Amino acid sequence: MRLRSLLFAPAVRPDVVRKTPGTGADGVVIDCEDATPADRKAEARSLARTVGAEIAAAIPVWVRCNGVETGLLGEDIRSAIPAGAAGVVVPMVESEIQLDSVRGILAGAGRSELGVIVGLETARGVAAARDILTHSVVVGAYFGAEDFIADMGGVRTESNIEVQHARSEVALAGALGRVPVLDQVVVSYHDADRFIREAGEARAMGYAGKLCIHPSQVQLANRAFTSSAEEIDAARRIVEAHAHAVAAGSGVAVVDGRMIDGPLVSQARRVLGMADADGVD
Amino acid sequence: MRLRSLLFAPAVRPDVVRKTPGTGADGVVIDCEDATPADRKAEARSLARTVGAEIAAAIPVWVRCNGVETGLLGEDIRSAIPAGAAGVVVPMVESEIQLDSVRGILAGAGRSELGVIVGLETARGVAAARDILTHSVVVGAYFGAEDFIADMGGVRTESNIEVQHARSEVALAGALGRVPVLDQVVVSYHDADRFIREAGEARAMGYAGKLCIHPSQVQLANRAFTSSAEEIDAARRIVEAHAHAVAAGSGVAVVDGRMIDGPLVSQARRVLGMADADGVD
Amino acid sequence: MRLRSLLFAPAVRPDVVRKTPGTGADGVVIDCEDATPADRKAEARSLARTVGAEIAAAIPVWVRCNGVETGLLGEDIRSAIPAGAAGVVVPMVESEIQLDSVRGILAGAGRSELGVIVGLETARGVAAARDILTHSVVVGAYFGAEDFIADMGGVRTESNIEVQHARSEVALAGALGRVPVLDQVVVSYHDADRFIREAGEARAMGYAGKLCIHPSQVQLANRAFTSSAEEIDAARRIVEAHAHAVAAGSGVAVVDGRMIDGPLVSQARRVLGMADADGVD
Numbered sequence: 153m154r155l156r157s158l159l160f161a162p163a164v165r166p167d168v169v170r171k172t173p174g175t176g177a178d179g180v181v182i183d184c185e186d187a188t189p190a191d192r193k194a195e196a197r198s199l200a201r202t203v204g205a206e207i208a209a210a211i212p213v214w215v216r217c218n219g220v221e222t223g224l225l226g227e228d229i230r231s232a233i234p235a236g237a238a239g240v241v242v243p244m245v246e247s248e249i250q251l252d253s254v255r256g257i258l259a260g261a262g263r264s265e266l267g268v269i270v271g272l273e274t275a276r277g278v279a280a281a282r283d284i285l286t287h288s289v290v291v292g293a294y295f296g297a298e299d300f301i302a303d304m305g306g307v308r309t310e311s312n313i314e315v316q317h318a319r320s321e322v323a324l325a326g327a328l329g330r331v332p333v334l335d336q337v338v339v340s341y342h343d344a345d346r347f348i349r350e351a352g353e354a355r356a357m358g359y360a361g362k363l364c365i366h367p368s369q370v371q372l373a374n375r376a377f378t379s380s381a382e383e384i385d386a387a388r389r390i391v392e393a394h395a396h397a398v399a400a401g402s403g404v405a406v407v408d409g410r411m412i413d414g415p416l417v418s419q420a421r422r423v424l425g426m427a428d429a430d431g432v433d
Numbered sequence: 434m435r436l437r438s439l440l441f442a443p444a445v446r447p448d449v450v451r452k453t454p455g456t457g458a459d460g461v462v463i464d465c466e467d468a469t470p471a472d473r474k475a476e477a478r479s480l481a482r483t484v485g486a487e488i489a490a491a492i493p494v495w496v497r498c499n500g501v502e503t504g505l506l507g508e509d510i511r512s513a514i515p516a517g518a519a520g521v522v523v524p525m526v527e528s529e530i531q532l533d534s535v536r537g538i539l540a541g542a543g544r545s546e547l548g549v550i551v552g553l554e555t556a557r558g559v560a561a562a563r564d565i566l567t568h569s570v571v572v573g574a575y576f577g578a579e580d581f582i583a584d585m586g587g588v589r590t591e592s593n594i595e596v597q598h599a600r601s602e603v604a605l606a607g608a609l610g611r612v613p614v615l616d617q618v619v620v621s622y623h624d625a626d627r628f629i630r631e632a633g634e635a636r637a638m639g640y641a642g643k644l645c646i647h648p649s650q651v652q653l654a655n656r657a658f659t660s661s662a663e664e665i666d667a668a669r670r671i672v673e674a675h676a677h678a679v680a681a682g683s684g685v686a687v688v689d690g691r692m693i694d695g696p697l698v699s700q701a702r703r704v705l706g707m708a709d710a711d712g713v714d
Numbered sequence: 715m716r717l718r719s720l721l722f723a724p725a726v727r728p729d730v731v732r733k734t735p736g737t738g739a740d741g742v743v744i745d746c747e748d749a750t751p752a753d754r755k756a757e758a759r760s761l762a763r764t765v766g767a768e769i770a771a772a773i774p775v776w777v778r779c780n781g782v783e784t785g786l787l788g789e790d791i792r793s794a795i796p797a798g799a800a801g802v803v804v805p806m807v808e809s810e811i812q813l814d815s816v817r818g819i820l821a822g823a824g825r826s827e828l829g830v831i832v833g834l835e836t837a838r839g840v841a842a843a844r845d846i847l848t849h850s851v852v853v854g855a856y857f858g859a860e861d862f863i864a865d866m867g868g869v870r871t872e873s874n875i876e877v878q879h880a881r882s883e884v885a886l887a888g889a890l891g892r893v894p895v896l897d898q899v900v901v902s903y904h905d906a907d908r909f910i911r912e913a914g915e916a917r918a919m920g921y922a923g924k925l926c927i928h929p930s931q932v933q934l935a936n937r938a939f940t941s942s943a944e945e946i947d948a949a950r951r952i953v954e955a956h957a958h959a960v961a962a963g964s965g966v967a968v969v970d971g972r973m974i975d976g977p978l979v980s981q982a983r984r985v986l987g988m989a990d991a992d993g994v995d
Binding site: 282316317320321323324327328352353355356357358359360398401402403404409410411412413414415416418419422 | 724726727745747748749750751754835837838840841858860861863864865866867868869870871873875876878879880899901902903904905927928
Binding site: 468588597 | 844878879882883885886889890914915917918919920921922959960963964965966971972973974975976977978980981984
C-alpha cells in the first residue's frame with residue numbers, strides 16, 4: 153500500500169470527490185467528519201457510499217468517519233462505506249480500548265476486511281501512539297497537527313517547533329507498529345514552499361506521505377516521497393562500491409567522501425527496491 | 434488560575450518581595466530554596482510567612498519550599514506559608530511517591546487546601562512527567578531548564594536544542610494532566626529578545642506562561658501569553674466564516690488563504706474565549 | 715571512564731588497529747560487525763584478540779561484536795576479546811531480555827568482568843532506551859543515527875531534525891541509567907565543520923563523547939567534549955561570586971548579566987571538577 157498522498161474531499165461535495173481520480177493521489181479520503189456540518193451527517197454518509205463506489209475502481213477510497221466518542225461511528229461504518237473501499241479513517245483516536253470498539257463495530261457491520269487509518273491528533277493520542285499503532289486493526293496513521301495544538305492550548309507556527317516532538321513520536325510509533333504514517337496538512341494550501349519543506353522533513357523522519365487538502369498538493373507530495381534520479385544513482389553507487397569492497401575482503405567502502413558500511417548499504421538497497429517497485433507500478 | 438508570569442523573589446529579601454504586587458505579575462513565588470542560603474532557612478520561612486501575608490491581598494502568593502529529599506519540606510510547609518497563600522511550589526519532583534508525601538505533609542499541617550506547583554528539573558522528573566502531572570495534588574508545573582541540563586551533564590545554549598525534547602515532554606504531560614505549565618527562566622535577565630523568543634516558542638508548545646526572575650520580564654511574559662489584537666481579529670473572522678459555511682451547508686471555509694475546518698475553528702473559539710475573559714478581568 | 719572519542723577500526727585491518735594508540739582517542743573499538751564481511755568473521759575474531767592484546771596497554775580496547783540476533787555473539791565473546799580489554803560493544807540492542815542473554819554469554823565465557831556498551835540504533839532500541847540503559851550490565855551506550863534512520867525508513871540529512879527526538883531520548887536514558895552516552899558518527903569524515911557542530915549539540919544535550927570513524931575526528935571530539943579555558947574561567951567566577959553572596963547572606967549573585975543560583979553553581983562546580991580531573995590525568 154503506497155500512501156505518499158492522501159487527498160481529503162468533503163462527502164457533501166460529490167463534484168469534488170468525483171474529480172479526485174484525476175489528481176494522481178495515492179488515495180482519496182471522503183470526509184464525513186470535520187468537512188461535514190452536524191446537520192448533514194446522514195446525507196454525507198449516503199453520498200460517501202454512492203460516489204465512493206463510482207470512483208473506487210479508479211482510486212483507493214477511504215472514508216473518514218466521526219470519532220469513537222461522537223456516537224456517530226457505528227452508523228458511519230454501517231452506511232457510509234462504499235463497496236470496494238480501501239478502508240476507513242478514524243479520527244481522534246486516543247487508546248487501544250477505542251480500537252477494540254472499532255473492531256467490534258466493523259465485525260458487527262460485516263466489514264472486518266476493512267483496514268483502519270487512525271488519526272493521532274490530541275495529547276492523549278500522541279501519548280498513547282506506541283500502543284495505538286501496534287494494535288492489529290491499524291494499517292496506517294496520520295498526525296493531525298492543527299487538532300493536536302488546539303488540544304495542547306498552543307499556537308501553530310511555520311517553524312513547526314511546537315509539533316516536532318509529537319510528530320517524531322508518531323513516526324517512531326509507526327516504525328514500531330510497522331505501519332505507514334502520514335504527515336500533517338498544510339492549511340495554507342497555495343504555499344507550495346511550505347508543503348515541500350514539510351514533506352522533506354517528514355520523509356527524513358520516516359513518514360510515508362502527507363495528507364493533502366487541495367489537488368495542487370498531490371504532485372508535491374508524490375514527488376517528495378519518491379526517490380529522485382540523483383538519489384537512485386547515489387544508492388546504486390553505494391551498493392556497487394560496497395560489493396567491490398566485500399569482494400576485496402573489506403566491509404567498508406568510501407563513496408563521495410562518506411565512509412560506507414552496513415546501515416548506509418541497507419538504506420541504499422531500500423531506495424533501489426522502492427525505485428524498482430515504482431518501475432513496475 | 435492565570436499563570437502568564439510567575440515572579441521569583443528571595444524570601445530573605447523582604448524589600449524585593451514587597452515590590453512584587455506593583456509588577457503586574459500573575460503571581461509571586463517567595464523562594465525559600467535556591468535563593469536562600471542553607472544557614473538562613475529558618476529566617477526565610479518566617480519572612481515568607483509574614484511578608485507573604487502582607488501582600489497576599491494584592492497578588493497571588495506562592496512559596497517555593499525545599500524539595501522532598503532535603504528533609505526541609507515539612508518545616509517549610511508548617512512555618513513558611515502565609516495566610517491567604519495561593520499554594521506551594523515544590524522543586525525537584527521526580528515521582529508520584531514524592532507527591533504522596535507532599536500530600537501527607539499538607540494534611541498533617543492542616544493545609545490540604547493548598548495547590549502544588551511542581552518543578553520538573555531533573556532527568557527523572559522529566560521522564561516521569563506524565564505520571565507526576567496527573568497526580569491529584571498538582572495544580573501546575575514548571576520546567577527548570579538550568580537544573581535539568583546540570584543533571585544531564587550538558588550545557589545550556591541559546592539555541593535551546595538541548596532542552597527541546599524535555600520542554601516538549603513537560604508540555605505534553607501538562608496537557609495530559611490538564612494543568613498549566615510554566616516555561617524555563619531566562620537567566621540573562623536583561624536579554625529581552627531572548628525572553629520574547631522563548632515565550633513565543635513556549636506559547637506555541639502549549640505553555641501557559643513563563644517563570645520570571647526580574648520585574649522587567651513580567652510585562653514581556655504577560656504580553657507574550659495574551660492574544661494580540663491581530664490574533665483576536667483573525668479568530669473572529671475564522672469563526673464567522675465557518676458559521677457562514679455551515680449555514681450554506683459546508684463544513685469548510687477559506688480565510689486568508691487557509692482551509693478552515695474543525696480544529697482551526699476550535700482554536701479560534703479558544704482565543705476568543707480567553708480574550709473575553711481578559712475583558713472582564 | 716572517559717569517553718570523549720571512541721575510534722572504530724575494522725578487525726580485518728590490523729595495520730589500522732595498530733595505529734589507533736597514536737591518535738589520542740579515549741578508546742578504540744575493533745569492529746567485528748559492519749566493517750567485517752560475513753565470510754571473514756572467524757579471521758576477524760582472531761585478529762581482534764591478538765592485535766587488541768598488543769595495544770591494550772596503550773589504549774582502552776573495546777571489541778564490537780555482532781548483535782544478539784545474529785547468532786554470532788557467543789563465538790565473538792569467546793574468541794574475539796583480547797586480554798586486558800575494556801569491554802565489549804553490542805550493536806542493535808532492543809530489549810532488556812537481549813541484555814540478559816549478553817550477561818549469560820559473558821558468564822559462560824568467564825568474562826563477567828567486561829562492561830558492555832550498547833548500540834541503540836533501531837526504532838525498538840530507541841523506544842526501549844530507558845529500560846536498556848538502566849540494565850546492570852550496561853556501562854555506556856551509543857546512538858547509531860544511520861541505522862536508526864534506515865530502520866525508520868527515513869533519510870539522513872545535515873539538519874539532523876530526523877534524529878533530534880531519538881538522540882534526545884537516548885541522552886535522557888543515559889542520564890536515568892547514569893551511564894555515558896556517545897553521539898552518532900559523521901560519515902562524511904572530512905567534514906570537520908559538521909563534526910564540530912554535532913559535537914557541540916551533543917555535549918549540550920549531555921552526551922559524553924562521539925563515535926569516530928577516522929583518526930582526524932579524534933582531536934575534534936576530544937576538544938569539543940573538554941571545557942575550554944573560557945568555560946573554566948566563567949565557572950570559577952560563578953563559584954566565587956556565589957560564595958561571596960552566601961557569605962553576605964544571599965543565595966543569589968549576578969555574573970556577566972546572568973542571575974546565578976543553585977543550578978548554575980552546580981554546573982560550574984561540575985566544570986571545575988572535570989577540569990581538575992583533566993589536570994591530574
